[in-house]
Amino acid sequence: EVQLVESGGGLVQPGGSLRLSCAASGFTFSNYWMHWVRQGPGKGLVWVSRVKTDGTSTNYADSVEGRFTVSRDNAKNTLYLQMNSLRAEDTAVYYCARGLFGDPVGFDSWGQGALVTVSS
Amino acid sequence: QSALTQPRSVSGSPGQSVTISCTGTSSDIGGTKYVSWYQQRPGKAPKLMIFDVYKRPSGVPDRFSGSKSGNTASLTISGLQAEDEADYYCCSYAGSSTFVVFGGGTQLTVL
Numbered sequence: 001e002v003q004l005v006e007s008g009g010g011l012v013q014p015g016g017s018l019r020l021s022c023a024a025s026g027f028t029f030s031n032y033w034m035h036w037v038r039q040g041p042g043k044g045l046v047w048v049s050r051v052k053t054d055g056t057s058t059n060y061a062d063s064v065e066g067r068f069t070v071s072r073d074n075a076k077n078t079l080y081l082q083m084n085s086l087r088a089e090d091t092a093v094y095y096c097a098r099g100l101f102g103d104p105v106g107f108d109s110w111g112q113g114a115l116v117t118v119s120s
Numbered sequence: 121q122s123a124l125t126q127p128r129s130v131s132g133s134p135g136q137s138v139t140i141s142c143t144g145t146s147s148d149i150g151g152t153k154y155v156s157w158y159q160q161r162p163g164k165a166p167k168l169m170i171f172d173v174y175k176r177p178s179g180v181p182d183r184f185s186g187s188k189s190g191n192t193a194s195l196t197i198s199g200l201q202a203e204d205e206a207d208y209y210c211c212s213y214a215g216s217s218t219f220v221v222f223g224g225g226t227q228l229t230v231l
């Protein structure tokens with residue numbers, strides 16, 4: 001069974017940093033692009049970032065470019081999102097999601113989400 | 121302001137059909153075969169219902185169907201059931217600069 005489990009969420013002050021992790025199991029992690037998608041309180045889904053199977057290529061939404069860094073450790077079957085210079089508008093539930101083969105917008109498995117709250 | 125426009129809410133009675141529209145531009149929906157739809161129940165993670173405009177993942181009932189015409193994609197749910205009550209989001213590839221855009225979501229109420 002495919003499982004994605006996020007961790008690392010919490011309360012952080014504006015301007016602070018946080019690192020999310022997503023532990024994957026039940027599939028060959030290194031074969032899949034992985035994504036981060038977030039959802040603000042009472043709001044819709046917003047794509048944040050993606051990383052290629054081997055970690056050599058990454059992409060970001062304009063709203064997080066230069067502040068967030070996505071990475072992966074295929075030996076540990078773990079996806080990461082390093083979030084720096086956090087703003088109030090980054091407050092959201094952050095989901096990691098597995099990408100479908102050859103499909104940039106097909107996310108076929110999702111974690112349960114990690115809540116990040118940016119507030120003083 | 122989401123990149124893709126969806127109605128905020130739709131409703132239907134059990135057994136009826138409903139269609140949720142998702143309008144974009146030639147830079148996203150109109151220019152790609154990569155359109156997906158997600159179902160999200162309260163407090164839960166999204167679930168993939170449709171990918172590549174009309175394909176259904178294993179386990180998704182054939183009551184769910186997807187289509188596209190020009191810059192508008194649609195999700196149709198036939199034979200509505202109480203369990204279909206949820207929020208639905210469309211998603212499209214938007215090119216090598218923007219990459220991925222979602223719609224604002226549509227709340228489906230089964231009357």
